[in-house]
Amino acid sequence: MYLKRSPLAPAQFPSIPALAGIEMWSAETGAKYKNRPDVLLVKFAKPANVAGVFTKSSTPGAPVEWSRDCLKRGANSGLLVSAGNANVFTGRRGAEDVVKMAGFAAGALDCSPEDVYICSTGVIGEPLDLGPFEKLFVRNSFMRSQTSWEQAAQAITTTDTYTKGALQICEIDGTNVTICGIAKGSGMIAPDMATMLSFIFTDANISQDILQALLTDICETSFNAITVDSDTSTSDTVLLVATGGAAHKQITELNDPKLAPFKSALRVLMLDLAHQVVRDGEGASKFFAVHVTGAENDKAAKTIAMSIANSPLVKTAIAGEDANWGRIVMAVGKSGEKAVRDKLTISFGPHLVASNGFRAPGYDEDILSTYMRNSELEISVDVGVSTGAFTVWSCDLTHGYIDINADYRS
Amino acid sequence: MYLKRSPLAPAQFPSIPALAGIEMWSAETGAKYKNRPDVLLVKFAKPANVAGVFTKSSTPGAPVEWSRDCLKRGANSGLLVSAGNANVFTGRRGAEDVVKMAGFAAGALDCSPEDVYICSTGVIGEPLDLGPFEKLFVRNSFMRSQTSWEQAAQAITTTDTYTKGALQICEIDGTNVTICGIAKGSGMIAPDMATMLSFIFTDANISQDILQALLTDICETSFNAITVDSDTSTSDTVLLVATGGAAHKQITELNDPKLAPFKSALRVLMLDLAHQVVRDGEGASKFFAVHVTGAENDKAAKTIAMSIANSPLVKTAIAGEDANWGRIVMAVGKSGEKAVRDKLTISFGPHLVASNGFRAPGYDEDILSTYMRNSELEISVDVGVSTGAFTVWSCDLTHGYIDINADYRS
Numbered sequence: 001m002y003l004k005r006s007p008l009a010p011a012q013f014p015s016i017p018a019l020a021g022i023e024m025w026s027a028e029t030g031a032k033y034k035n036r037p038d039v040l041l042v043k044f045a046k047p048a049n050v051a052g053v054f055t056k057s058s059t060p061g062a063p064v065e066w067s068r069d070c071l072k073r074g075a076n077s078g079l080l081v082s083a084g085n086a087n088v089f090t091g092r093r094g095a096e097d098v099v100k101m102a103g104f105a106a107g108a109l110d111c112s113p114e115d116v117y118i119c120s121t122g123v124i125g126e127p128l129d130l131g132p133f134e135k136l137f138v139r140n141s142f143m144r145s146q147t148s149w150e151q152a153a154q155a156i157t158t159t160d161t162y163t164k165g166a167l168q169i170c171e172i173d174g175t176n177v178t179i180c181g182i183a184k185g186s187g188m189i190a191p192d193m194a195t196m197l198s199f200i201f202t203d204a205n206i207s208q209d210i211l212q213a214l215l216t217d218i219c220e221t222s223f224n225a226i227t228v229d230s231d232t233s234t235s236d237t238v239l240l241v242a243t244g245g246a247a248h249k250q251i252t253e254l255n256d257p258k259l260a261p262f263k264s265a266l267r268v269l270m271l272d273l274a275h276q277v278v279r280d281g282e283g284a285s286k287f288f289a290v291h292v293t294g295a296e297n298d299k300a301a302k303t304i305a306m307s308i309a310n311s312p313l314v315k316t317a318i319a320g321e322d323a324n325w326g327r328i329v330m331a332v333g334k335s336g337e338k339a340v341r342d343k344l345t346i347s348f349g350p351h352l353v354a355s356n357g358f359r360a361p362g363y364d365e366d367i368l369s370t371y372m373r374n375s376e377l378e379i380s381v382d383v384g385v386s387t388g389a390f391t392v393w394s395c396d397l398t399h400g401y402i403d404i405n406a407d408y409r410s
Numbered sequence: 411m412y413l414k415r416s417p418l419a420p421a422q423f424p425s426i427p428a429l430a431g432i433e434m435w436s437a438e439t440g441a442k443y444k445n446r447p448d449v450l451l452v453k454f455a456k457p458a459n460v461a462g463v464f465t466k467s468s469t470p471g472a473p474v475e476w477s478r479d480c481l482k483r484g485a486n487s488g489l490l491v492s493a494g495n496a497n498v499f500t501g502r503r504g505a506e507d508v509v510k511m512a513g514f515a516a517g518a519l520d521c522s523p524e525d526v527y528i529c530s531t532g533v534i535g536e537p538l539d540l541g542p543f544e545k546l547f548v549r550n551s552f553m554r555s556q557t558s559w560e561q562a563a564q565a566i567t568t569t570d571t572y573t574k575g576a577l578q579i580c581e582i583d584g585t586n587v588t589i590c591g592i593a594k595g596s597g598m599i600a601p602d603m604a605t606m607l608s609f610i611f612t613d614a615n616i617s618q619d620i621l622q623a624l625l626t627d628i629c630e631t632s633f634n635a636i637t638v639d640s641d642t643s644t645s646d647t648v649l650l651v652a653t654g655g656a657a658h659k660q661i662t663e664l665n666d667p668k669l670a671p672f673k674s675a676l677r678v679l680m681l682d683l684a685h686q687v688v689r690d691g692e693g694a695s696k697f698f699a700v701h702v703t704g705a706e707n708d709k710a711a712k713t714i715a716m717s718i719a720n721s722p723l724v725k726t727a728i729a730g731e732d733a734n735w736g737r738i739v740m741a742v743g744k745s746g747e748k749a750v751r752d753k754l755t756i757s758f759g760p761h762l763v764a765s766n767g768f769r770a771p772g773y774d775e776d777i778l779s780t781y782m783r784n785s786e787l788e789i790s791v792d793v794g795v796s797t798g799a800f801t802v803w804s805c806d807l808t809h810g811y812i813d814i815n816a817d818y819r820s
Contacts, residue, residue, distance in 0.1 A: 059743030059751045089739045091752065091768035124736025125769055229722040234743055312639040312722070312807075313815055320816030326534025329499045333469030333644055341469045342501065358501035359535055397722075398816075402809050405723055406730030 008279035008287050008375060008395070009162040016149040016167045016180045021045030021243030022201045026155040027142035029132035032084035032122070037147070037155035039136065040081040042199070043109050045243045048076040050117070051212035053219045055236035061088035063118045064235060066098045070117045074208065077115035079199065079239065080105040081156045082133070083184075085122040088234045097128045104137040119197055119237050121184065122158055153182040156197055159404070160184050164276040170265035173258045175248040177204045179265055183273040186228065186282045198223065198238045198273055204262055205244040207252045214254075214263060215240045222270040225302070225392045228281035229401070230310040240266075278393050283400025286318050287393070288377040294345075295388030300337040302390040304383060307335035315397035318377065323368035325353045332383060343384025349377065418689035418697045418785060418805070419572040426559040426577045426590045431455030431653030432611045436565040437552035439542035442494035442532070447557070447565035449546065452489040452609070453519050455653045460486050460527070461622040463629045465646035471498035473528045474645060476508045480527045484618065487525035489609065489649065490515040491566045492543065493594075495532040498644045507538045514547040529607055529647050531594065532568055563592040566607055569814065570594050574686040580675035583668045585658040587614045589675055593683040596638065596692045608633065608648045608683055614672055615654040617662045624664075624673060625650045632680040635712070635802045638691035639811070640720040650676075688803050693810025696728050697803065698787040704755075705798035710747040712800040714793060717745035725807035728787065733778035735763045742793060753794025759787065 022044065026037035044050070052071040054064050063086075080101055087094050102113035109116065120128075136142060147155070153163035164183045169176060185196035206214075215238065223238055244250070251259050279287050290308045295301035308314055311331040317324035325346050332339050342357035349371050352360040371377075432454065436447035454460070462481040464474050473496075490511055497504045512523035519526065530538075546552055557565070563573035574593040579586060595606035616624075625648065633648055654660070661669050689697050700718045705711035718724055721741040727734035735756050742749050752767035759781050762770040781787075 055743075057740070057743035058745075058747075058749050059739050059754065089736065089751070089754075089764065089767060089769075091766070093768075124739055125764065127769075230720075234740055310640075312811070316812055316815035319812065322816070326499065329469050329534055330467070330644055333465075333467035335468075337468075339468050341499070344469070344499075354499065354535065356501070357499060358503075359499075359537075397812065399809055399812050401722070402726055402729065402807065402812065405726035406732070406808075 004161060006161045006280045006284060008284055010276065013150045013153065013163050013165050014167050016165055019178055019180055019201050020203055021048070021245040022241070024147050024152050025143045026147040026151050027136050029136060031129060031132045037151055038083045039133070040152050040155040041105060041108060042079040044076055044078055044241050045245060046076070047244060049206060049208040049211050049242045049244065050076050051208065051215040051240040053215055053238045055234060057234045059089065059234055061086050061120065061235045062090060062094035062098045063087055063120045064237060065095070066102070067117045067119060067237060070114070073114065075115045075117060077111035078105060078109045079117040079119070081119045081197065083121050083156055083158050085120060085126055085128050086124050086235050087120045087128050088124040090125070090127050093127055097130055100130055101133070104134065108137055108140050108143060117239060119235070121156065121197055121235050124234060149180065149182060153184070156182065156184045158184065159186050159282065160280055162280060164273060164280070166269045166272040168265035168269040170261040172204055172246065172251065172262050173248040175246050177202060177246045177262060179269050181269055181273055183277055185277040186280045196223065196236045196277060200238070200240045200269065202242050203245040204242050205246055205248055205250045206242045207250055210251055210254055210259070211240055211242050214266060218267050218270050222267065222274040225390070226274045226278045227306060227309050227392060227394050228278060275393060278395050281395035282404045283398040284395030285398050285400070286375055286377060286396040288318060288379060288395070289391055289393050291378065291380045291391045292383065293380070293389045294382035294384050294386065296338045296385050297388040298390050299388070301388040302392065303337050304332055304335045304339065304381070305390050305392040307331045308379065308381065309392045309394035312397055315394070319396035319398045321369065321372040323348055323353065323365070323372050328379065328381060332381060338383070338385045340384035345382040345384070347380040348372070414571065416571045416690045416694060418694055420686065423560045423563065423573050423575050424577050426575055429588055429590055429611050430613055431458070431655040432651070434557050434562050435553045436557040436561050437546050439546060441539060441542045447561055448493045449543070450491040450562050450565040451515060451518060454486055454488055454651050455655060456486070457654060458486040459616060459618040459621050459652045459654065461618065461625040461650040463625055463648045465644060467644045469499065469644055471496050471530065471645045472500060472504035472508045473497055473530045474647060475505070476512070477527045477529060477647060480524070483524065485525045485527060487521035488515060488519045489527040489529070491529045491607065493531050493566055493568050495530060495536055495538050496534050496645050497530040497538050498534045500535070500537050503537055507540055510540055511543070514544065518547055518550050518553060527649060529645070531566065531607055531645050534644060559590065559592060563594070566592065566594045568594065569596050569692065570690055572690060574683060574690070576679045576682040578675040578679040580671040582614055582656065582661065582672050583658040585656050587612060587656045587672060589679050591679055591683055593687055595687040596690045606633065606646045606687060610648070610650045610679065612652050613655040614652050615656055615658055615660045616652045617660055620661055620664055620669070621650055621652050624676060628677050628680050632677065632684040635800070636684045636688045637716060637719050637802060637804050638688060638694070685803060688805050691805035692814045693808040694805030695808050695810070696785055696787060696806040698728060698789060698805070699801055699803050701788065701790045701801045702793065703790070703799045704792035704794050704796065706748045706795050707798040708800050709798070711798040712802065713747050714742055714745045714749070714791070715800050715802040717741045718789065718791065719802050719804035722807055725804070729806035729808045731779065731782040733758055733763065733775070733782050738789065738791060742791060748793070748795045750794035755792040755794070757790040758782070
């Protein structure tokens with residue numbers, strides 16, 4: 001197993017203070033991992049509001065189905081996360097196991113099982129062994145002291161090479177509000193033990209519908225704008241919990257100008273976590289942004305940007321520090337979206353490489369080769385149709401990816 | 411550069427006799443390759459009928475645009491192919507260069523330039539250097555003796571590790587008819603120097619509209635049912651030339667029962683060539699089929715099969731001989747097509763691994779691991795919705811792919 005810390009990782013886990021209204025405990029079942037927590041239990045202060053976004057997979061795990069129902073019924077007591085087994089494709093037994101897990105958590109948190117979100121991440125297709133799990137909850141001794149944000153972030157990881165957290169502080173109507181979040185994933189995308197989860201907590205006082213609108217909107221340009229290998233997890237879940245403890249009046253309108261700083265801060269935090277996931281992409285050695293402009297609309301721009309970011313030939317060229325822009329032309333062409341070949345413009349960082357359907361006049365291979373040695377790259381493409389624009393972030397495709405994935409289960 | 415013959419290659423190039431009505435010459439410009447032909451010139455006996463299928467890329471090369479126009483105007487004198495530079499994304503100059511190439515070929519074949527198909531394959535974005543090319547055609551000395559099918563197949567290759575050819579003989583109305591074809595490609599898909607080209611010749615006497623209908627139909631389940639890495643070439647071209655030299659009455663109806671044996675033989679030949687392309691997939695060590703059944707319709711089945719065959723996680727698991735069927739579940743789930751998770755059935759070869767949304771009762775990891783060591787694998791998936799079915803063929807994703815593509819241009 002490939003556990004060396006990603007060269008693209010941030011220097012360290014951010015310093016995040018405890019958040020009033022959120023209590024967290026972590027525990028170690030020892031089922032799959034040694035010397036690290038693999039269970040996270042979180043209690044939300046009442047009356048918290050919760051928003052959620054889930055995988056679009058048609059083969060979602062039992063925990064995803066449970067948590068979707070939780071969201072529908074307005075569950076807001078707590079959250080239980082387990083790492084090591086995703087409880088996906090486990091039939092009726094999988095669903096029954098989720099109910100049991102909710103029962104354990106409800107006992108520990110003194111609430112109704114229907115009020116606890118459940119998330120699991122790990123191997124697909126293997127029934128859960130609840131034995132070691134149940135033992136933990138017999139005496140709840142792991143709840144004697146609360147866990148730190150960094151330990152919480154560790155408890156939800158699988159193949160991640162580092163723990164991922166972020167903090168933002170902003171004002172709503174003159175009151176300081178805190179947002180903090182943790183995430184796990186080596187891509188949004190790798191199934192098995194690298195599915196993406198993120199849990200974000202704030203003491204802001206925001207009604208559930210506004211919270212959900214914010215989360216859905218910002219997901220589109222953060223967690224839904226990253227890709228490692230184009231594969232979609234069966235367990236992806238993002239939850240945003242607002243305890244309402246901050247001393248401002250509840251926000252109930254999306255257009256309330258008092259919400260603007262919070263929305264900006266939440267966007268920065270979610271983008272930060274999303275980037276941390278890509279920076280931990282399996283085997284990644286380069287982090288790159290693809291900016292597409294001039295598309296028919298924003299949706300078309302996203303399709304083209306994803307076609308570029310997911311192209312194995314583009315990703316391997318970046319790994320090889322090769323400014324092979326012909327592969328960008330290919331990836332635009334295969335996207336299925338409108339592009340005017342003879343107006344196509346491509347830049348690598350500040351360097352124009354192609355314009356109007358031809359190699360740029362000042363094209364200099366040496367300058368480009370030097371640019372490609374950076375560990376963070378920007379690719380900009382204008383497709384010459386209209387004003388649609390979108391940016392996605394991704395990582396390169398290296399031997400490390402093959403090493404990790406060619407023999408993952410053994 | 412990775413030039414070791416693919417372990418999945420056929421034992422040898424088939425023995426293909428000369429075909430009456432088709433004259434072929436190959437030549438070496440020396441521009442990019444040493445000691446191998448890189449130019450193929452073909453003359454069709456009049457009145458040949460020609461059918462063609464081209465890349466769907468929105469950034470096609472100048473030769474593709476020229477040959478599409480040839481097809482529209484019923485061009486039927488000949489074909490000129492050059493390997494090493496694809497003449498793609500080369501602007502107005504690229505289009506002018508194609509006209510010049512057609513002029514050279516027309517001089518050599520004594521016909522009109524508008525009557526000659528032009529195909530180029532190789533690097534994208536670099537203007538052609540016509541100098542060495544023009545020299546060849548000054549005295550046409552390369553036309554002193556005709557070339558063999560194997561040499562012709564070699565003249566159109568770029569990164570291919572072996573030459574690809576196929577032969578079929580069948581009867582139309584009691585008359586023997588020959589079909590022979592050559593192809594190049596390490597995937598339908600890799601741009602740069604591995605785009606797919608195929609040229610198929612027959613002495614059958616079939617009207618142009620019927621020839622086109624046959625080619626379009628069979629392409630869908632042969633050349634359009636293979637994938638190496640999901641990337642679509644800017645130069646893909648398949649041409650089918652029927653000289654009409656065979657002594658049977660012209661076929662002018664698609665439903666003519668006399669056409670049935672020809673259609674079968676053409677299908678076998680095109681599938682053979684398509685498989686040869688995948689077997690030369692960059693870095694491939696395993697060849698695998700994905701059979702999807704039970705989909706909403708055949709189109710949905712193809713989308714699901716391609717989602718599985720293109721998944722980097724499925725492809726790396728196969729490379730690692732790991733029966734990681736959870737990744738098949740993931741790839742079905744992400745395809746966007748209808749699938750009933752709790753009816754999903756998956757087999758590897760003859761071994762049932764999952765049924766009705768759960769690991770199969772007799773699941774045996776050891777038996778599966780033994781099966782995965784085969785160099786040819788069959789993955790069957792029933793998604794439990796309706797009767798749509800489709801099969802695609804692909805190859806695994808290995809370190810060889812990264813080696814070839816991470817530093818291709820240098």
